[in-house]
Amino acid sequence: MTDFKVRYGGAALITGASDGIGAAISRELAAKGMDLVLVARRAERLDALATALKAEHSVEIEVLPMDLADPTALPTALDERDINIGLTVCAAGFGLTGPLAETNLADELSMIDVNCKSVLALSRWSVNHMAAPGRGGLMLFSSIVAFQGVPRSANYAATKAWNQVFAEGLRAEVPWLDVLAVAPGPVASGFGARSGMDTSSGATPRQVAVSALAALPGGGTVRPTALNKFLQGSLAVLPRGLRTRAIAMAMKPMMLTTKDT
Numbered sequence: 001m002t003d004f005k006v007r008y009g010g011a012a013l014i015t016g017a018s019d020g021i022g023a024a025i026s027r028e029l030a031a032k033g034m035d036l037v038l039v040a041r042r043a044e045r046l047d048a049l050a051t052a053l054k055a056e057h058s059v060e061i062e063v064l065p066m067d068l069a070d071p072t073a074l075p076t077a078l079d080e081r082d083i084n085i086g087l088t089v090c091a092a093g094f095g096l097t098g099p100l101a102e103t104n105l106a107d108e109l110s111m112i113d114v115n116c117k118s119v120l121a122l123s124r125w126s127v128n129h130m131a132a133p134g135r136g137g138l139m140l141f142s143s144i145v146a147f148q149g150v151p152r153s154a155n156y157a158a159t160k161a162w163n164q165v166f167a168e169g170l171r172a173e174v175p176w177l178d179v180l181a182v183a184p185g186p187v188a189s190g191f192g193a194r195s196g197m198d199t200s201s202g203a204t205p206r207q208v209a210v211s212a213l214a215a216l217p218g219g220g221t222v223r224p225t226a227l228n229k230f231l232q233g234s235l236a237v238l239p240r241g242l243r244t245r246a247i248a249m250a251m252k253p254m255m256l257t258t259k260d261t
Contacts, residue, residue, distance in 0.1 A: 004029065004032045004033070004034055004087070004213075005032065005033050005034055007086075007135065007137070007178075007217065008034070008086035008087035008135065008136065008137050009084075009086045009135050010035075010083075010084035010085050010086030010087075011034065011035040011036055011037050011060070011062075011083060011084060011085055011086065011087075012026075012029045012034045012035070012036050012037070012085070012086065012087040012088075012089065013036075013037040013039065013078075013083075013085045013087070013088045013089065013122075013126075014026050014029070014036065014037070014038055014039065014089040014091060015039045015040065015068060015074070015089065015090055015091055015092035015118075015122070016039075016040055016090075016091035016092030016093060017036075017038035017039055017040050017046060017049065017091070018038075018040035018041070018042045018045035018046050018049065019040070019042075019045065020091075020187065020205045021091050021141070021184075021187060021205045021208050021209060021212075022040065022089070022091035022092065023049060023205065024204075024205035024206045024208065024209035025089055025091060025139075025209040025212065025213065026038060026049060026053065027053065027206075027209070028206075028209050028210060028213055029087075029213070030053040030056070030057040030059050030061075031057060033057065033059060034059065034087070035059050035060040035061065036050075036053070036059060036060075036061045036062070037061075037062045037063075037064060037083060037085065038050060038061060038062070038063050038064065039064045039065075039066060039068070039074060039092070040065065040092065041065065041066070041067050041068075042065070043063070043065035046063045046064075046065055047063060050063050062081075062083070064077055068092050068113070068114045068118040069110050069113045069114055069118075070113075070118075071113055071117035071118040071120070071121040072121055074118065074121070074122055074125075075121050075122060075124075075125040078125060078129075079125075085126065085129060085130070086130065086135060086136055086137070087136070087137040087138075087139070087216075088122060088123070088126040088130075088137070088138050088139070089139045090118075090119045090122060090123070090138075090139065090140050090141060090163075091139075091141055092114060092118070093111075093114055093115045093141060093159075094111060094114060094115070095111070095153060095156035096108060096111060096153070096155065096156055097152050097153050097156075098152055099152060100154055100155065108155050111155060111156065111159060112155070112159060115156075115159035115160070115162075115163070116159050116162050116163070119140060119163060119166070120166070123138060123140070123166070123170065126138050126177075127170075127174050127177065130176075130177055136176070136177045136178070137177060137178040137179075137180070137216055137217075137219075138167075138170070138177055138178070138179045138180070139180045139182060139212060139216060140163045140166065140167045140179070140180070140181050140182070141160070141163060141181075141182050141184075142160050142161075142163045142164035142167065142181045142182060142183040142221070143157070143160035143163075143183055143184060143185075144183060144184065144185040144186075144223075144228060144231060144232055144235075144247070145157040145160055145247060146160035146161040146163065146164040146183060147161070147164070147183075147232070147235065148235070148240055148244045148247055149244045150244065150247055150248060151244070151248045152248070163181065164181050164183065164221070167179055167180070167181035167221070168181065168221070171219045171220070177219070178216050178217055178218060178219040179219040180212065180215060180216050180219045180220060180221070180222060181220070181221045181222070182208065182211075182212045182215075182221075182222055182224065183221055183222065183223050183224075183228075183232070184203060184208045184223070184224045184225070184228060185203065185224075185225070185227065185228040185231055185232075186203070187203050187204070187205060187208055188203070188204055188205070203224060203225045203227075203228065207224060207225055208224045208225075211224035211225065212224060235247065
């Protein structure tokens, strides 16, 4: 079993830590004895999580409430505090569903800022601050939708494809870091409500967190849960055009009535 405190010396930085997978990863890392830096928009939820984890695991936790729609905000804040980070988890993100012609353009552009630009800025910061061989890790979030186009979620799927390809390239570029792309299927979390999808039958955030952390040493791509592996394996054998049709049919029952947000 990997000793996370040794392999990823310093604190673990988790974005999107107030809910879902980000919160679940925070809990798992605190249980491993790692100090944490928690980042999300909702300060009250971050404070509540930090208080609970400090009491349960006696770890040091710093809370940084901020909106990652400003991609440079977090790297700037980290430079100002001179925090020693050994593991970066980019779990923040959101999605939208509905015909592109009807969705809110500002929201679509903000999704690129949060899902891609902020990941790029924080990854660059992490690469520059994790120089010790075998002592750093970077976790990015891809998705089952990253491997083909997805009607009515075209922009969201494209942002997840960007994360997948970015992680693959970065892993080869910085072999001294463990760079992992996590490609889950539907997850029962607050993500579904914001994206306009019913994900209540999906994997639990803890299932994804446990699987992701187990796969982190060495990096690569992980597809959490046996069902997700089966679904992605079934899609992979289809021509790309058929994959787009198949994923659209699979997601259609989960899509709620779309409204401008």
